[in-house]
Amino acid sequence: MTCETVAELKRVGTVQTNETQGVYRLRIDRQYRPALQGLSGCTHAMVFWWADRVDPSYRAELVFDLPYAPGVRAGAFACRSEARPNPICVTTAYILGVDEAEGVVDLAWIDAFDGSPIIDIKPYLPMSDRVLSAEYPEWLKGFPASMEEAAEFFADPEKAAMFE
Amino acid sequence: MTCETVAELKRVGTVQTNETQGVYRLRIDRQYRPALQGLSGCTHAMVFWWADRVDPSYRAELVFDLPYAPGVRAGAFACRSEARPNPICVTTAYILGVDEAEGVVDLAWIDAFDGSPIIDIKPYLPMSDRVLSAEYPEWLKGFPASMEEAAEFFADPEKAAMFE
Numbered sequence: 001m002t003c004e005t006v007a008e009l010k011r012v013g014t015v016q017t018n019e020t021q022g023v024y025r026l027r028i029d030r031q032y033r034p035a036l037q038g039l040s041g042c043t044h045a046m047v048f049w050w051a052d053r054v055d056p057s058y059r060a061e062l063v064f065d066l067p068y069a070p071g072v073r074a075g076a077f078a079c080r081s082e083a084r085p086n087p088i089c090v091t092t093a094y095i096l097g098v099d100e101a102e103g104v105v106d107l108a109w110i111d112a113f114d115g116s117p118i119i120d121i122k123p124y125l126p127m128s129d130r131v132l133s134a135e136y137p138e139w140l141k142g143f144p145a146s147m148e149e150a151a152e153f154f155a156d157p158e159k160a161a162m163f164e
Numbered sequence: 165m166t167c168e169t170v171a172e173l174k175r176v177g178t179v180q181t182n183e184t185q186g187v188y189r190l191r192i193d194r195q196y197r198p199a200l201q202g203l204s205g206c207t208h209a210m211v212f213w214w215a216d217r218v219d220p221s222y223r224a225e226l227v228f229d230l231p232y233a234p235g236v237r238a239g240a241f242a243c244r245s246e247a248r249p250n251p252i253c254v255t256t257a258y259i260l261g262v263d264e265a266e267g268v269v270d271l272a273w274i275d276a277f278d279g280s281p282i283i284d285i286k287p288y289l290p291m292s293d294r295v296l297s298a299e300y301p302e303w304l305k306g307f308p309a310s311m312e313e314a315a316e317f318f319a320d321p322e323k324a325a326m327f328e
Binding site for chain 1: 168169170171172173174175176193196198199200201202203205206207208209210212214216226227236237238239240241242243244248249250252254255256281283284285286287288289290291292293294295296297298299300301302303304307308309310311312313314317
Protein backbone atom coordinates (compact mmCIF):
# COMPACT_ATOMS: atom_id res chain seq x y z
CA MET A 1 0.00 0.00 0.00
CA THR A 2 1.37 3.40 -0.94
CA CYS A 3 0.48 6.46 1.12
CA GLU A 4 -2.10 7.40 -1.51
CA THR A 5 -4.00 4.15 -1.22
CA VAL A 6 -7.35 4.56 0.50
CA ALA A 7 -8.40 0.95 0.80
CA GLU A 8 -8.70 -2.35 -0.97
CA LEU A 9 -11.88 -2.49 -2.96
CA LYS A 10 -13.94 -5.67 -2.63
CA ARG A 11 -16.02 -7.31 -5.31
CA VAL A 12 -19.62 -7.80 -4.19
CA GLY A 13 -20.76 -9.45 -7.42
CA THR A 14 -20.40 -9.60 -11.19
CA VAL A 15 -22.35 -8.10 -14.08
CA GLN A 16 -23.76 -10.60 -16.57
CA THR A 17 -24.87 -9.19 -19.92
CA ASN A 18 -25.94 -10.66 -23.20
CA GLU A 19 -27.20 -7.98 -25.57
CA THR A 20 -28.51 -10.48 -28.11
CA GLN A 21 -30.65 -12.14 -25.48
CA GLY A 22 -31.48 -8.86 -23.72
CA VAL A 23 -29.96 -10.04 -20.44
CA TYR A 24 -28.67 -7.34 -18.06
CA ARG A 25 -28.17 -9.07 -14.74
CA LEU A 26 -26.28 -8.49 -11.51
CA ARG A 27 -25.04 -11.66 -9.80
CA ILE A 28 -24.30 -10.92 -6.17
CA ASP A 29 -21.72 -13.00 -4.31
CA ARG A 30 -23.27 -15.25 -1.64
CA GLN A 31 -21.90 -13.41 1.40
CA TYR A 32 -23.38 -10.05 0.30
CA ARG A 33 -26.89 -11.24 -0.61
CA PRO A 34 -28.50 -10.08 2.68
CA ALA A 35 -27.65 -6.50 1.57
CA LEU A 36 -30.32 -6.87 -1.17
CA GLN A 37 -33.15 -6.81 1.41
CA GLY A 38 -35.67 -4.15 0.36
CA LEU A 39 -34.12 -3.40 -3.03
CA SER A 40 -37.17 -4.85 -4.80
CA GLY A 41 -39.16 -1.90 -3.38
CA CYS A 42 -37.05 0.53 -5.42
CA THR A 43 -37.72 1.35 -9.07
CA HIS A 44 -34.14 2.30 -9.98
CA ALA A 45 -30.69 1.43 -8.67
CA MET A 46 -27.32 3.08 -9.10
CA VAL A 47 -24.93 0.29 -9.96
CA PHE A 48 -21.26 0.92 -9.24
CA TRP A 49 -18.94 -1.23 -11.33
CA TRP A 50 -15.21 -1.31 -11.92
CA ALA A 51 -13.94 -0.84 -15.49
CA ASP A 52 -11.17 -3.39 -15.09
CA ARG A 53 -10.51 -3.67 -18.82
CA VAL A 54 -9.26 -0.10 -19.18
CA ASP A 55 -5.53 0.01 -19.88
CA PRO A 56 -3.69 1.58 -16.90
CA SER A 57 -1.50 3.69 -19.21
CA TYR A 58 -4.63 5.15 -20.85
CA ARG A 59 -6.05 5.91 -17.39
CA ALA A 60 -2.86 7.81 -16.54
CA GLU A 61 -3.46 10.34 -19.34
CA LEU A 62 -6.08 12.28 -17.30
CA VAL A 63 -7.20 14.50 -20.24
CA PHE A 64 -9.04 13.11 -23.27
CA ASP A 65 -10.38 14.00 -26.72
CA LEU A 66 -14.15 13.67 -26.51
CA PRO A 67 -15.44 11.48 -29.38
CA TYR A 68 -18.91 13.11 -29.25
CA ALA A 69 -17.57 16.69 -29.19
CA PRO A 70 -14.96 17.18 -31.94
CA GLY A 71 -12.11 19.46 -30.89
CA VAL A 72 -12.97 19.39 -27.20
CA ARG A 73 -10.56 17.97 -24.64
CA ALA A 74 -11.75 17.41 -21.10
CA GLY A 75 -10.26 16.02 -17.92
CA ALA A 76 -11.36 12.71 -16.46
CA PHE A 77 -13.32 14.61 -13.76
CA ALA A 78 -15.28 16.55 -16.42
CA CYS A 79 -16.33 13.57 -18.54
CA ARG A 80 -17.64 10.07 -18.04
CA SER A 81 -14.77 8.22 -19.69
CA GLU A 82 -14.05 4.82 -18.16
CA ALA A 83 -10.40 5.87 -18.15
CA ARG A 84 -9.96 7.69 -14.83
CA PRO A 85 -7.64 7.48 -11.82
CA ASN A 86 -10.06 5.02 -10.16
CA PRO A 87 -12.10 3.47 -12.99
CA ILE A 88 -15.36 3.54 -11.03
CA CYS A 89 -18.41 3.65 -13.31
CA VAL A 90 -21.94 4.30 -12.14
CA THR A 91 -25.06 3.42 -14.12
CA THR A 92 -28.59 4.20 -13.02
CA ALA A 93 -30.80 1.35 -14.17
CA TYR A 94 -34.45 0.31 -14.01
CA ILE A 95 -34.97 -2.73 -11.78
CA LEU A 96 -37.01 -5.54 -13.35
CA GLY A 97 -36.73 -7.93 -10.43
CA VAL A 98 -34.70 -8.97 -7.38
CA ASP A 99 -34.12 -12.51 -6.11
CA GLU A 100 -32.45 -12.13 -2.72
CA ALA A 101 -31.91 -15.84 -2.13
CA GLU A 102 -30.27 -16.40 -5.52
CA GLY A 103 -28.45 -13.07 -5.47
CA VAL A 104 -29.88 -11.95 -8.80
CA VAL A 105 -30.96 -8.44 -9.85
CA ASP A 106 -32.43 -8.14 -13.33
CA LEU A 107 -32.18 -4.73 -14.99
CA ALA A 108 -33.75 -3.23 -18.11
CA TRP A 109 -30.27 -2.21 -19.29
CA ILE A 110 -26.73 -1.49 -18.14
CA ASP A 111 -23.68 -0.33 -20.07
CA ALA A 112 -21.22 -2.44 -18.05
CA PHE A 113 -19.28 -5.21 -19.78
CA ASP A 114 -20.13 -8.86 -19.27
CA GLY A 115 -17.99 -9.87 -16.29
CA SER A 116 -17.42 -6.39 -14.83
CA PRO A 117 -16.93 -6.51 -11.04
CA ILE A 118 -19.74 -4.86 -9.05
CA ILE A 119 -18.47 -2.76 -6.14
CA ASP A 120 -21.71 -1.22 -4.79
CA ILE A 121 -25.45 -0.80 -5.40
CA LYS A 122 -27.52 2.11 -4.07
CA PRO A 123 -31.22 2.95 -4.46
CA TYR A 124 -31.87 5.99 -6.68
CA LEU A 125 -33.37 8.62 -4.38
CA PRO A 126 -34.96 11.67 -6.06
CA MET A 127 -34.09 13.92 -3.11
CA SER A 128 -30.37 13.43 -3.65
CA ASP A 129 -30.04 12.18 -7.23
CA ARG A 130 -32.67 13.99 -9.34
CA VAL A 131 -31.35 17.48 -10.01
CA LEU A 132 -33.86 19.56 -11.97
CA SER A 133 -31.59 22.59 -12.41
CA ALA A 134 -28.47 20.75 -13.63
CA GLU A 135 -27.26 21.87 -17.04
CA TYR A 136 -24.82 20.39 -19.50
CA PRO A 137 -21.38 21.80 -20.21
CA GLU A 138 -21.19 23.77 -23.47
CA TRP A 139 -20.00 20.78 -25.52
CA LEU A 140 -23.07 18.68 -24.66
CA LYS A 141 -25.79 21.29 -25.31
CA GLY A 142 -28.78 19.66 -26.97
CA PHE A 143 -28.25 16.26 -25.41
CA PRO A 144 -31.25 14.46 -23.84
CA ALA A 145 -32.71 16.09 -20.72
CA SER A 146 -33.33 12.86 -18.80
CA MET A 147 -32.67 9.12 -18.83
CA GLU A 148 -36.11 8.60 -20.37
CA GLU A 149 -35.35 10.99 -23.26
CA ALA A 150 -31.97 9.34 -23.70
CA ALA A 151 -33.63 5.97 -24.32
CA GLU A 152 -35.37 7.44 -27.38
CA PHE A 153 -32.30 9.40 -28.49
CA PHE A 154 -29.97 6.41 -28.46
CA ALA A 155 -32.50 4.22 -30.26
CA ASP A 156 -31.19 6.15 -33.32
CA PRO A 157 -28.13 4.09 -34.42
CA GLU A 158 -26.34 7.17 -35.79
CA LYS A 159 -26.57 8.98 -32.46
CA ALA A 160 -25.66 5.86 -30.50
CA ALA A 161 -22.54 5.44 -32.66
CA MET A 162 -21.15 8.76 -31.41
CA PHE A 163 -20.59 7.16 -28.03
CA GLU A 164 -18.91 3.97 -29.20
CA MET B 165 -4.95 -9.28 -1.80
CA THR B 166 -7.70 -11.84 -1.38
CA CYS B 167 -9.42 -13.35 -4.39
CA GLU B 168 -12.33 -10.96 -3.83
CA THR B 169 -10.21 -7.84 -4.05
CA VAL B 170 -10.86 -5.86 -7.21
CA ALA B 171 -8.14 -3.25 -6.91
CA GLU B 172 -6.44 -0.79 -4.61
CA LEU B 173 -8.38 2.42 -4.46
CA LYS B 174 -6.35 5.62 -4.80
CA ARG B 175 -7.02 8.92 -3.10
CA VAL B 176 -7.30 11.76 -5.65
CA GLY B 177 -7.92 14.47 -3.05
CA THR B 178 -9.49 15.34 0.28
CA VAL B 179 -12.76 16.98 1.29
CA GLN B 180 -12.43 20.12 3.39
CA THR B 181 -15.56 21.28 5.20
CA ASN B 182 -16.33 23.85 7.84
CA GLU B 183 -20.06 24.18 8.39
CA THR B 184 -19.72 27.26 10.61
CA GLN B 185 -17.84 29.08 7.87
CA GLY B 186 -19.90 27.54 5.06
CA VAL B 187 -16.84 25.97 3.43
CA TYR B 188 -17.44 22.87 1.30
CA ARG B 189 -14.27 22.38 -0.71
CA LEU B 190 -12.54 19.61 -2.63
CA ARG B 191 -8.73 19.75 -2.49
CA ILE B 192 -7.32 17.72 -5.36
CA ASP B 193 -3.86 16.17 -5.04
CA ARG B 194 -1.30 17.78 -7.35
CA GLN B 195 -0.83 14.84 -9.72
CA TYR B 196 -4.59 14.64 -10.51
CA ARG B 197 -5.26 18.35 -11.11
CA PRO B 198 -5.14 18.09 -14.93
CA ALA B 199 -8.27 15.90 -14.64
CA LEU B 200 -10.22 19.02 -13.57
CA GLN B 201 -9.97 20.53 -17.09
CA GLY B 202 -13.47 21.51 -18.21
CA LEU B 203 -15.21 20.86 -14.88
CA SER B 204 -15.91 24.60 -14.48
CA GLY B 205 -18.28 24.25 -17.47
CA CYS B 206 -20.52 21.90 -15.47
CA THR B 207 -23.17 23.10 -13.02
CA HIS B 208 -23.16 19.99 -10.82
CA ALA B 209 -20.67 17.26 -9.98
CA MET B 210 -21.07 13.82 -8.49
CA VAL B 211 -18.42 13.56 -5.80
CA PHE B 212 -17.33 10.07 -4.80
CA TRP B 213 -15.82 9.91 -1.34
CA TRP B 214 -14.77 7.12 0.96
CA ALA B 215 -16.46 6.89 4.39
CA ASP B 216 -13.25 5.84 6.13
CA ARG B 217 -14.61 6.53 9.62
CA VAL B 218 -17.25 3.80 9.47
CA ASP B 219 -16.41 0.95 11.82
CA PRO B 220 -15.60 -2.23 9.81
CA SER B 221 -17.69 -4.40 12.15
CA TYR B 222 -20.72 -2.13 11.57
CA ARG B 223 -20.16 -2.40 7.81
CA ALA B 224 -20.20 -6.18 8.10
CA GLU B 225 -23.79 -6.17 9.38
CA LEU B 226 -25.27 -5.65 5.88
CA VAL B 227 -28.86 -5.04 7.11
CA PHE B 228 -29.82 -1.95 9.13
CA ASP B 229 -32.67 -0.33 11.07
CA LEU B 230 -33.58 2.85 9.17
CA PRO B 231 -33.65 5.83 11.56
CA TYR B 232 -36.08 7.75 9.29
CA ALA B 233 -38.48 4.81 8.85
CA PRO B 234 -39.33 3.23 12.22
CA GLY B 235 -39.69 -0.52 12.09
CA VAL B 236 -38.13 -0.88 8.65
CA ARG B 237 -34.95 -2.83 8.10
CA ALA B 238 -33.16 -2.62 4.77
CA GLY B 239 -30.00 -4.02 3.25
CA ALA B 240 -26.99 -1.85 2.50
CA PHE B 241 -27.88 -2.04 -1.22
CA ALA B 242 -31.40 -0.68 -0.54
CA CYS B 243 -30.37 2.33 1.57
CA ARG B 244 -27.75 5.04 1.53
CA SER B 245 -26.08 4.14 4.82
CA GLU B 246 -22.35 4.85 4.90
CA ALA B 247 -21.96 1.37 6.35
CA ARG B 248 -21.68 -0.87 3.29
CA PRO B 249 -19.28 -3.52 1.98
CA ASN B 250 -17.30 -0.80 0.17
CA PRO B 251 -18.11 2.48 1.96
CA ILE B 252 -18.31 4.50 -1.25
CA CYS B 253 -20.55 7.55 -0.87
CA VAL B 254 -21.70 9.74 -3.73
CA THR B 255 -23.01 13.27 -3.33
CA THR B 256 -24.29 15.41 -6.17
CA ALA B 257 -23.28 18.99 -5.48
CA TYR B 258 -23.61 22.43 -7.06
CA ILE B 259 -20.25 23.76 -8.27
CA LEU B 260 -19.43 27.31 -7.14
CA GLY B 261 -15.98 27.45 -8.73
CA VAL B 262 -13.00 25.45 -9.95
CA ASP B 263 -9.32 26.44 -9.71
CA GLU B 264 -7.43 23.90 -11.78
CA ALA B 265 -3.95 25.20 -10.94
CA GLU B 266 -4.58 25.15 -7.19
CA GLY B 267 -6.64 21.95 -7.32
CA VAL B 268 -9.65 23.52 -5.59
CA VAL B 269 -13.35 22.88 -6.27
CA ASP B 270 -15.78 24.94 -4.19
CA LEU B 271 -19.24 23.47 -3.69
CA ALA B 272 -22.49 24.85 -2.32
CA TRP B 273 -22.71 21.87 0.05
CA ILE B 274 -21.54 18.31 0.58
CA ASP B 275 -22.38 15.81 3.33
CA ALA B 276 -18.87 14.33 3.46
CA PHE B 277 -16.80 14.69 6.62
CA ASP B 278 -13.91 17.09 6.85
CA GLY B 279 -10.92 15.02 5.73
CA SER B 280 -12.83 12.35 3.78
CA PRO B 281 -10.73 10.92 0.92
CA ILE B 282 -12.07 11.76 -2.56
CA ILE B 283 -11.92 8.81 -4.95
CA ASP B 284 -13.62 10.25 -8.08
CA ILE B 285 -15.51 13.22 -9.50
CA LYS B 286 -17.92 13.01 -12.45
CA PRO B 287 -20.03 15.66 -14.16
CA TYR B 288 -23.77 15.29 -13.52
CA LEU B 289 -25.32 14.48 -16.90
CA PRO B 290 -29.12 14.69 -17.17
CA MET B 291 -29.22 11.98 -19.85
CA SER B 292 -27.84 9.39 -17.46
CA ASP B 293 -28.42 10.80 -13.97
CA ARG B 294 -31.79 12.61 -14.04
CA VAL B 295 -34.51 9.95 -13.87
CA LEU B 296 -37.98 11.49 -14.06
CA SER B 297 -39.88 8.23 -13.48
CA ALA B 298 -37.92 7.00 -10.44
CA GLU B 299 -40.07 6.44 -7.36
CA TYR B 300 -39.24 5.94 -3.72
CA PRO B 301 -39.55 2.65 -1.90
CA GLU B 302 -42.65 2.43 0.31
CA TRP B 303 -40.82 3.60 3.45
CA LEU B 304 -39.77 6.91 1.88
CA LYS B 305 -43.11 7.95 0.33
CA GLY B 306 -43.60 11.69 0.72
CA PHE B 307 -39.92 12.57 0.70
CA PRO B 308 -38.71 15.43 -1.52
CA ALA B 309 -39.01 14.87 -5.27
CA SER B 310 -35.69 16.48 -6.23
CA MET B 311 -32.46 17.86 -4.78
CA GLU B 312 -33.95 21.36 -5.02
CA GLU B 313 -37.02 20.35 -2.97
CA ALA B 314 -34.75 18.60 -0.49
CA ALA B 315 -32.90 21.86 0.22
CA GLU B 316 -36.17 23.39 1.47
CA PHE B 317 -37.26 20.22 3.28
CA PHE B 318 -34.04 19.86 5.26
CA ALA B 319 -34.01 23.55 6.19
CA ASP B 320 -36.60 22.38 8.77
CA PRO B 321 -34.46 21.28 11.77
CA GLU B 322 -37.00 18.66 12.85
CA LYS B 323 -36.91 16.95 9.44
CA ALA B 324 -33.14 17.25 9.19
CA ALA B 325 -32.79 15.57 12.61
CA MET B 326 -34.39 12.37 11.26
CA PHE B 327 -31.26 11.76 9.20
CA GLU B 328 -28.68 12.38 11.93
